[in-house]
Amino acid sequence: MRRMRLLESPIRISEHEDRDALVIRIHRLGLPEEVSNRLLEKTLELQEVLRVGDQPRAALLNGYRDREVKNVIKAETHGKCAYCESKIDHVYFGDIEHIKPKSLYPQLRLTYENLTYVCAVCNNHKRDYDSDTDPLVNPCEDEPGEHLIALGTLVLGNPHSQKGIATEQVLDLNRAELVNRRMDRIKSLHNLAQLYAQMDDGRRKEIVRSELEEESSDSKEYSFCVRAYLSNVLEELPDDADVRADAE
Ligand SMILES: [Zn+2]
DSSP states (O other), rough: HHHHHHHHHHOOSSSSOTTTTOOOOOOOOOOOOOOHHHOOOOHHHHHHHHHHOOOOOHHTTTGGOOHHHHHHHHHHHHTBBOOOOOOOOOSSOOOEEESSSSTTOGGGGGGGGGGGEHHHHHHHHTTTTTTTTTTTOOTTTSSSGGTEEETEEEEOOOOOOHHHHHHHTTTTTTHHHHHHHHHHHHEEEEEEEHHHHHHSSSSSHHHHHHHHHHSSTSSSTHHHHHHHHHHHHGSSSSHHHHHHHHOO
């Protein structure tokens, strides 16, 4: 009975995605109109300069380093690297990434849809990689969970997805420091999950459950792996549907 009730009332894994979609997809927030117009103006100017074969001025080339643009793309990723999900804002300022490299697609240099926020390591791995030839997962357009698999501390390319395989390899998504940091994260969650399992129903247990749910939210570091972990363990834990019903 307990088990059945558990399956009928699965834990909420994130605020806005259904439970089967264990993916970290970046949702575009859009630029304020004034910023968008400014970027568009510069894009048109740049495209014209490129068309006539002139050398663009530095201010034009660096137009994507607009503070307000950066604020938006940083908010979209919750201050995490769009590729490896490391929190980067407390370490350094983070890089603005051109999803299609600016060296190969200069006309997209100032295009908002081509910009996201990444860590220096991923940026360095990707460099001038041409996503059109052998596409990588675009976290702003693709559903990463369709191409990548979170397995413990590893993020693997789905064998059925060339995009996923290429993404894992090019970005080196299982580099030692990433695997170690994911391991620390999962270990601390595992401790919390064990504590939760041992607790008697009640207000404190509800608080711990909320903490576990919170840890799976998009804003948290390595949430792709965290959700996969929690989806495995929470169903095995005692159900607290009654406690939740009382709290609501
Ligand atoms: Zn990264």
